Amino acid sequence: MLLALSMSNTHGMGVTHKKISTAEIELLMALGSRTSFTSVAADLGITQSAVSKAIVALEERYGFELVVRGRSGCVPGKELQRLRPLLRQAHQALGAVEGELAGRGASMSGSIRIAGFRS
Numbered sequence: 001m002l003l004a005l006s007m008s009n010t011h012g013m014g015v016t017h018k019k020i021s022t023a024e025i026e027l028l029m030a031l032g033s034r035t036s037f038t039s040v041a042a043d044l045g046i047t048q049s050a051v052s053k054a055i056v057a058l059e060e061r062y063g064f065e066l067v068v069r070g071r072s073g074c075v076p077g078k079e080l081q082r083l084r085p086l087l088r089q090a091h092q093a094l095g096a097v098e099g100e101l102a103g104r105g106a107s108m109s110g111s112i113r114i115a116g117f118r119s
Contacts, residue, residue, distance in 0.1 A: 018061060022094055027054055028080060028087050031066070035073035 030040045037051040044051070059066050067074040076084070 024054065024058060025087055025090050025094070027051065028058075028066070028083070029091050031055070031074070031080065032076050032084050032087075035075065037074065 026044060027040070030043050034040045034043065037055070038048045041048045041051045055066055062079075064079045065077045066080045068077050
């Protein structure tokens, strides 16, 4: 599932960018609670390099710094801090959709016919 993330540039004109993926939302959520790309990578089951490349790509796509990098690790930048409530809502909504879909599959009813052949 993809969500559109709409941002405004410095001139106040609305600019719609490429849609953000569920994986990118999860990455940004993880960045809010960790202080290193290595710990974010471990949480998400990906490499530190993949985290770094994804962050750089997102920063280039949206035109602002998502994390402030320093000697002691990284912290969410101003824009990421501002977006955290929206990211949390999107993450929860996606979880609810997945739960509903899983619940629908669990409540299927009907008959299944199984046949066997002697070998």
